[in-house]
Amino acid sequence: MRTVDRLRRALLVVALATMPIAGCGIGPSVVTDSGQAPTGLAAGTTVFFVDGSGDLRPSTRDTGRLGTVHSAVQLLLTGPSGTEVDAGLHSDLPSSDIRSGVVDAGDRITIHLPFTADETGPNGVEQVVCTILAVVVASGRDPGRVRVSVSLTDAGTVDATCPVIT
Amino acid sequence: MRGASWWPSGLRARMVLAFVLVATVAAAAASGAGYAAARSSLIDETQQRAVDALRNQIGQAAPAIGYPPERSDLDQLRRSIGGDALITFEGLTSSAGDTLGLLSDDIRAAVAGGDDVVAQRVVSDAGPKLVLGTPIQLTELDGSRRDSGVRVYVVRDLRPTQEQLDRWERVVMLTIAAALPVAAVLALVISGSVLRPVRRLGQSARELAAGNLHTRLSPRGHDELAELATTFNHTAETLEHTVGELRDREAQARRFVGDVSHELRTPLTVLTSVMEMLENDAADRSPQDRELTTMAVGETRRLARLVEDLLEISRFDAGASALRLEEIDIGRAVADTLRTRGWTERVELTVPGVVRARVDSRRLDVAVSTLVANALHHGEPPVVIDVRADADDVTVSVTDHGPGLPDGDPDQVFVRFYKADVARARSDGSGLGLSIARANARLHGGDVTAADVQGAGARFVLRLPRGLKRSGAEGVADAEDDEAGDDDENR
Known part of the structure; x- marks a missing residue:
C-alpha cells in the first residue's frame, strides 16, 4: 500500500514539474497593433510642370488610380493639358511619343529619357524626378530612401533630385 | 523529510529519487523555458510575416486599383491578396472564404478607429487562425496620410505553425523522458561511489566492535568521507594503543600475582612442614600451647591453599591451563570425590547409571569438591547431588537447604574473593573456589551457574559437554529420560 502511495505521489511531482509545457499550443489573443497600414490608393496621378516664374507645380491628372512610375512619366511626356496651359503651366521637356524606359529596383529608380541634354529645358530633369517621387510617396515608400538616376541619350546616367519632394 | 511516508528510508533510494526529481525538474524547466521562448518567437515571427506579406500585397496591388473603388476594383484587390479575405468600402463589399465569421467586433472596431494593421489570433474548430x-x-505629396475608407480583412491559417509547435513539444517531452533513465543510472553510479566508503566505514566499525583493533581504512581523496575515514583510523589507532597498553598492564599484574604465588610456595611448603613437626611436638605442651600450635598449622595450610589457588587462577588468566581429557564415568568420579573428602555420609548422591563423558578428571574433582564444600559450609543439610545427562551435556547439580544465594545478581558469587557475609569473612575457603570451579567448567566448554530453588536453598549446576560422538541408542534413551526429569522439576 505504501509503495503504491509513494509511487503515485512521485508521479504527481513529475506531472507537476512537466505541466508548464503540456498544452501550450497557439491560444487566442487580444487585438494587437502590428505596424503601419498600407497605402497606395490614389484618385489620380500627380505630374509636375513649370509655371511662369520657373517654379515646379504639381498637377493631378484624373486617372482614377495611382498607376506606376512608368505611366506617370508617360503622362508627363505627353505635355500639359489644355487646362494646365490655361493655368500658365508649361513643360521644359519636349513632347514625345517615344517611350521612356524605367527600371524600378525599389531603392533605386533609373529612367532612360529619349532626349539629349540640349532638348531638356532648365527644369526638365527635375520635372521627371519630382513626378517619379510623387508616385513613390503615394505608394507608401520613403522618398528619402529612393535614389533616382536619369539617363539622357547624350550623357551618362546621373543621380538627380527633386527640390520639392525629398 | 522525515515523516513523509512516500520518502524512501534507504539512503541509496533517497539519493536516486532525489536525483531523478532534480533531473526531471531541471530538464522540464530548461526545456519548458526554451520551448516557451521559441514558441512565442515563432508565433510572433509567423504573425509578423503575415502582416508584412499583407502590407506588401496591398502595396503592390493598390496603385493599379481605381479610387474611389467600384465593386470590380475591390474584387481585383481581393484576388491580388488571395486567401480568405474581406474588403469593404462604404457600402461595397468583396469577400471570399468561409472563415470570415471569425472576424470579431474588436478587430473591426480597431480597424475602423485606427491607422495600423491589427492582428488577432483566434481558435476555432478548424484550428488556430490569424485574423x-x-x-x-x-x-499626400507631403507624406501626410488619411483614411481611404477601404478596409481589408484576411484570415490566415496557423495550422502549419501549430504543427511545428507540436513537433517541438514532442521533442521536449522525449528529452525529459530520456533524462529520467539517464538520471537514474547516474544516481545509481554516484550513490554507489558515495555509499561504498560509508558501507566500508560501517564494516570496519563492526570489525572494531568485534575486537579486531587492527582494522584500518584507506582514505581516498580529500572530501568529507576521506576525512571521516582518517578520523576513524585515528580513533582505531588510539583505541588499539590504549587497549594494548591496558592488556600489557593487566598481563604484568597477573604475571606478578603468579610470580608472587610461585615465590611464596616454596617457603610455605617448608613452613607447613615445620608447623606440622611443631604440632607433633606439641603433644606434651600445655593445652594453651597446643591450641596455638593447631591454629598456626591451620592458618599455614590455609595460606598454602590460597597460594595454590592463586597460582591456578593465574594459570587460567595466562591461558596456560591445559585440558587432559579422558573418558570416565561421571557418577563414579563424583562419588570418588565425596569419598576422598570424607563427605559420603553428609551428601545424598543420585546417579542415573553410567554416564560417560570425556572430561579432565582432576578439574572435575576440583569443581565438584568446591561446589560441595561451598554447599556444606554456607548451606544447610541435606546437600543433594544429582548427576544427569543428555545427548550432549552432563550436569552435576548441587543443592543445599540453606538460606539460598545472597541478594542481587546470582553471578556475583563467582567473583574472586567475593564475601557473602562480612561477619563470616574468615571461612575455610580461599575466596577463589567458585571462580576456579567456573573457570574449569568453561575450559571444558561448559559452565557453572547458580540459582535459588523453591523449597530448598541454593543450587549450583555444573554443566560439561560430554564430548562423545553420538552413537548407540543408550545415549538417546538417556537424553529422553533426562528431559522428562527436567520437565518435572521445572513444574
Missing part, C-alpha cells in the same frame, strides 16, 4: 485587418491609406 489581420487594416485600413488602406491615402498618402
Whole structure:
C-alpha cells in the first residue's frame, strides 16, 4: 500500500514539474497593433510642370488610380493639358511619343529619357524626378530612401533630385 | 523529510529519487523555458510575416486599383491578396472564404478607429487562425496620410505553425523522458561511489566492535568521507594503543600475582612442614600451647591453599591451563570425590547409571569438591547431588537447604574473593573456589551457574559437554529420560 502511495505521489511531482509545457499550443489573443497600414490608393496621378516664374507645380491628372512610375512619366511626356496651359503651366521637356524606359529596383529608380541634354529645358530633369517621387510617396515608400538616376541619350546616367519632394 | 511516508528510508533510494526529481525538474524547466521562448518567437515571427506579406500585397496591388473603388476594383484587390479575405468600402463589399465569421467586433472596431494593421489570433474548430485587418491609406505629396475608407480583412491559417509547435513539444517531452533513465543510472553510479566508503566505514566499525583493533581504512581523496575515514583510523589507532597498553598492564599484574604465588610456595611448603613437626611436638605442651600450635598449622595450610589457588587462577588468566581429557564415568568420579573428602555420609548422591563423558578428571574433582564444600559450609543439610545427562551435556547439580544465594545478581558469587557475609569473612575457603570451579567448567566448554530453588536453598549446576560422538541408542534413551526429569522439576 505504501509503495503504491509513494509511487503515485512521485508521479504527481513529475506531472507537476512537466505541466508548464503540456498544452501550450497557439491560444487566442487580444487585438494587437502590428505596424503601419498600407497605402497606395490614389484618385489620380500627380505630374509636375513649370509655371511662369520657373517654379515646379504639381498637377493631378484624373486617372482614377495611382498607376506606376512608368505611366506617370508617360503622362508627363505627353505635355500639359489644355487646362494646365490655361493655368500658365508649361513643360521644359519636349513632347514625345517615344517611350521612356524605367527600371524600378525599389531603392533605386533609373529612367532612360529619349532626349539629349540640349532638348531638356532648365527644369526638365527635375520635372521627371519630382513626378517619379510623387508616385513613390503615394505608394507608401520613403522618398528619402529612393535614389533616382536619369539617363539622357547624350550623357551618362546621373543621380538627380527633386527640390520639392525629398 | 522525515515523516513523509512516500520518502524512501534507504539512503541509496533517497539519493536516486532525489536525483531523478532534480533531473526531471531541471530538464522540464530548461526545456519548458526554451520551448516557451521559441514558441512565442515563432508565433510572433509567423504573425509578423503575415502582416508584412499583407502590407506588401496591398502595396503592390493598390496603385493599379481605381479610387474611389467600384465593386470590380475591390474584387481585383481581393484576388491580388488571395486567401480568405474581406474588403469593404462604404457600402461595397468583396469577400471570399468561409472563415470570415471569425472576424470579431474588436478587430473591426480597431480597424475602423485606427491607422495600423491589427492582428488577432483566434481558435476555432478548424484550428488556430490569424485574423489581420487594416485600413488602406491615402498618402499626400507631403507624406501626410488619411483614411481611404477601404478596409481589408484576411484570415490566415496557423495550422502549419501549430504543427511545428507540436513537433517541438514532442521533442521536449522525449528529452525529459530520456533524462529520467539517464538520471537514474547516474544516481545509481554516484550513490554507489558515495555509499561504498560509508558501507566500508560501517564494516570496519563492526570489525572494531568485534575486537579486531587492527582494522584500518584507506582514505581516498580529500572530501568529507576521506576525512571521516582518517578520523576513524585515528580513533582505531588510539583505541588499539590504549587497549594494548591496558592488556600489557593487566598481563604484568597477573604475571606478578603468579610470580608472587610461585615465590611464596616454596617457603610455605617448608613452613607447613615445620608447623606440622611443631604440632607433633606439641603433644606434651600445655593445652594453651597446643591450641596455638593447631591454629598456626591451620592458618599455614590455609595460606598454602590460597597460594595454590592463586597460582591456578593465574594459570587460567595466562591461558596456560591445559585440558587432559579422558573418558570416565561421571557418577563414579563424583562419588570418588565425596569419598576422598570424607563427605559420603553428609551428601545424598543420585546417579542415573553410567554416564560417560570425556572430561579432565582432576578439574572435575576440583569443581565438584568446591561446589560441595561451598554447599556444606554456607548451606544447610541435606546437600543433594544429582548427576544427569543428555545427548550432549552432563550436569552435576548441587543443592543445599540453606538460606539460598545472597541478594542481587546470582553471578556475583563467582567473583574472586567475593564475601557473602562480612561477619563470616574468615571461612575455610580461599575466596577463589567458585571462580576456579567456573573457570574449569568453561575450559571444558561448559559452565557453572547458580540459582535459588523453591523449597530448598541454593543450587549450583555444573554443566560439561560430554564430548562423545553420538552413537548407540543408550545415549538417546538417556537424553529422553533426562528431559522428562527436567520437565518435572521445572513444574
